[in-house]
Amino acid sequence: MLKLALSFIVGGAWITLATVLAEKFGTKLGGVIAGLPSTTAVALFFIAWSQTPFFAYEATTIMPVVMGINSLFVLVYSRLTRYSFWFSLITALGIWFALSFGLVLIEFDNFILALVIFTVVFAFSYFILEKKSGITSVGKKDMTYTGWQLMSRGIFSGTMIALAVLMGKVSGPLWGGIFSIFPAVYVSIIYITHLAHGKSFSLATLKTAMISGQVGVCIYVVTARYTYLYLDLFWGTFSPYLATLTCTLVLYYYINKKVS
Numbered sequence: 001m002l003k004l005a006l007s008f009i010v011g012g013a014w015i016t017l018a019t020v021l022a023e024k025f026g027t028k029l030g031g032v033i034a035g036l037p038s039t040t041a042v043a044l045f046f047i048a049w050s051q052t053p054f055f056a057y058e059a060t061t062i063m064p065v066v067m068g069i070n071s072l073f074v075l076v077y078s079r080l081t082r083y084s085f086w087f088s089l090i091t092a093l094g095i096w097f098a099l100s101f102g103l104v105l106i107e108f109d110n111f112i113l114a115l116v117i118f119t120v121v122f123a124f125s126y127f128i129l130e131k132k133s134g135i136t137s138v139g140k141k142d143m144t145y146t147g148w149q150l151m152s153r154g155i156f157s158g159t160m161i162a163l164a165v166l167m168g169k170v171s172g173p174l175w176g177g178i179f180s181i182f183p184a185v186y187v188s189i190i191y192i193t194h195l196a197h198g199k200s201f202s203l204a205t206l207k208t209a210m211i212s213g214q215v216g217v218c219i220y221v222v223t224a225r226y227t228y229l230y231l232d233l234f235w236g237t238f239s240p241y242l243a244t245l246t247c248t249l250v251l252y253y254y255i256n257k258k259v260s
Contacts, residue, residue, distance in 0.1 A: 003050065004162050007042045012158025014038045015188045016150055022193065022205045023141040028259070031208025032252045037220040037244055039161050039184045044224055045237050053228040053236060060225040062103060064114035066181040067214055067221075068121035069099045073183050074210040075125040077190065078133055078203055085194060089187070100178045111225070115218075122214050129207050136260045138204045141197060157188035185213065208255060215251055220244045 015034060022030020040063070048056035073096045080088035108114070129135060167179040189209055193202040223240035231239060 003046045004166060007046065008158035008162040010042060011038055011161030011184070012154035012156075015157035015161075015185060015192070016153045018209075019153060019189065019192050019196075019205075020145070020150075022201075023197075026139045027137050027201065027204040028208050028255055029252075031205045031210075032212040032248060032255060034185055034189055034205070034209040035212025035214075035216055036248060037213075037217050037241065039164050040181060040217050040220060041237065041241060042161065043164060043179065044228070045233075048228050048233055048236065053233065056228045056236075057225055060221050061111045062108055062114060062178060063181050063221045064111070064118040064218060065103065065108060066100060066178050067217055068114075068118040069096055070181060070183045070186065071118075071122045071125035071210065071214055072096075072099070074186060074206060075128055077186075078129060078135065078206065081199055081203065085199075089190060093187070096183065103178065115222075118214075118218065126211060129210070130260060133203075133207075135203045135207050137208070138197075138201045141201070153188075153192050156191060157184070160184035160188050181217070185209065208259065211255060211259065212248060212251055216244045216248050219247050 018030050018034035021033050044056050047059055073092045076095055077088045077092035080091055161184045164179045164182040164184045186206060186209065189206055190202055193205050220240045223243045227239045228236040
């Protein structure tokens with residue numbers, strides 16, 4: 001219960017902060033902050049803590065290919081928003097679960113192949129979102145926040161992330177790896193920003209979060225795969241995050257200059 005409470009608090013605070021930054025400074029900064037590893041970092045930490053670091057190592061095997069599925073989740077959602085909000089969200093989640101279940105059925109366990117699949121799917125999704133979808137960044141919004149607004153954002157996003165951590169805890173390494181990459185952050189961004197500011201602002205934040213998140217989480221997963229084997233729990237968690245933060249600074253410069 002303590003671990004679930006911590007994931008709820010950390011995840012809820014993180015996404016709430018990211019959405020506020022997107023409103024205060026524009027969708028590029030907010031999307032980059034939201035894309036930093038949260039669900040993945042929390043889930044892997046608790047897997048290593050409550051079970052063993054080797055269990056966390058095994059969980060990372062499938063993660064890159066699930067990240068590719070996350071890219072498709074964002075792509076499908078963004079392309080279907082022309083019809084309706086709930087139709088696009090439910091359809092995108094349905095495809096995510098179907099593809100993830102397929103990975104369990106075939107007992108996917110090839111880390112190198114997972115990285116290759118991720119690279120191809122991410123590149124394809126990025127190309128469509130950036131070049132073919134007409135999604136452009138949005139500037140800051142004038143906002144006055146109430147305590148309930150911030151609290152409700154934290155409750156929703158914290159619940160999403162805590163559920164992902166719970167599913168990773170009660171399942172084996174394969175499902176644990178899958179739910180560690182569940183797009184809880186993307187679902188939270190979609191729900192919060194769409195209700196607050198509509199489709200354009202929501203899609204712009206989501207696009208940047210996808211670019212930042214996929215690259216950042218990939219760096220985190222690849223690094224954590226080995227730090228959990230050779231370092232203690234603290235450094236096994238801190239070292240991947242440090243590597244991710246460093247690369248995210250470079251990525252933010254790229255997004256500011258190159259992403260529409």
